[in-house]
Amino acid sequence: MALRRKLIAGNWKLHKTVEESLELAGQLSAGLKRDDLDVLVCPTFPALFPVAQRLKGTAVKVGAQNLFWEDQGAFTGEVSGPMIKAAGAIYALVGHSERRLHFAESEKTAALRVAAAWRSGLTPILCVGELLQERETGRMEGVLESQLAGALAGVSTAQAGGLVIAYEPVWAIGTGKTASDAQANEAHAYIRGWLSYRFDKHVAESLKILYGGSVKPANAAGLLNQSEVDGVLVGGASLDASSFLGIIHAI
Numbered sequence: 001m002a003l004r005r006k007l008i009a010g011n012w013k014l015h016k017t018v019e020e021s022l023e024l025a026g027q028l029s030a031g032l033k034r035d036d037l038d039v040l041v042c043p044t045f046p047a048l049f050p051v052a053q054r055l056k057g058t059a060v061k062v063g064a065q066n067l068f069w070e071d072q073g074a075f076t077g078e079v080s081g082p083m084i085k086a087a088g089a090i091y092a093l094v095g096h097s098e099r100r101l102h103f104a105e106s107e108k109t110a111a112l113r114v115a116a117a118w119r120s121g122l123t124p125i126l127c128v129g130e131l132l133q134e135r136e137t138g139r140m141e142g143v144l145e146s147q148l149a150g151a152l153a154g155v156s157t158a159q160a161g162g163l164v165i166a167y168e169p170v171w172a173i174g175t176g177k178t179a180s181d182a183q184a185n186e187a188h189a190y191i192r193g194w195l196s197y198r199f200d201k202h203v204a205e206s207l208k209i210l211y212g213g214s215v216k217p218a219n220a221a222g223l224l225n226q227s228e229v230d231g232v233l234v235g236g237a238s239l240d241a242s243s244f245l246g247i248i249h250a251i
C-alpha cells in the first residue's frame, strides 16, 4: 500500500479579521511539534496574503476557500487562481458543501474551478459528500459518484495523482455529528475504488482522501488511524489554536 503523508487542513470559513487570523497563524506555527505530516490553513481572502507572509518558512501551508474559474476580467467580486497563488497559497478548496448550498455551485462549476486551480499551480481539494436523506435512502455511493465524475470530467490521469479529495458528509458538517470511524473508512474506500476505475490503481493509491465533519481533538485519532483516511478537513475546531493543535497531535 502506498504511504500517504497525512494532511491536516483547517477551513476558517467566514471567521476572523486579518489581525485575528495573524494571531491564530502565529499560535499554530509556534505550537506545531511535528514535521511528519502536512498542515494547512484556509483563511478568508483578505487574510490570505498576510497569513501566507506570516507563515513563510514555517511548516504551515496556506490555501484559499474557493477560487473563480477565469483568471481575470469583468467578474466583480471574484478572486482568481493566479491572484491566490501570487498571495502565497498553494491549495484551494473546491465545491465545499456550503458553496453548493448557499451559492448554487454545481458539478459543472466545480469542474471549472478544478481546471482553474491546476492552471494556476494550485492543488485543488475537491469536497464531496452526501446529505443525510441521501445516505438514509441508500444513495450515498450514487451521489459521490456523480459529484466525482462531474467535477473531475476534465482531469487527466497525469493530473489526478496530485489531487486531494475531501469526503465531507453534509450531515456531519458543523452539526457535532461525526461519521463513525468505520463509516468514514467505508466511504473513503468507495471513493478510492471509483478513482481506480476512472483513472488507475496508482493514482487511486497515491491520492489523499481527507475526512471532514465535526472533527475535534477527541475524535481525530480514531478517524486518522483508519487505513483509508489520509487526513482531515476541520472547520469549527480549526478556529482555536489549542483544538487544532490537539487534532494535529492526536496520533
Ligand code: PEP
Pocket: 011, 013, 168, 172, 173, 174, 175, 176, 212, 213, 214, 215, 233, 234, 235, 236, 237
Ligand atoms: C468544514 O467546514 O469543512 C467542516 C468540516 O466543518 P466542521 O469541522 O465545523 O464540521
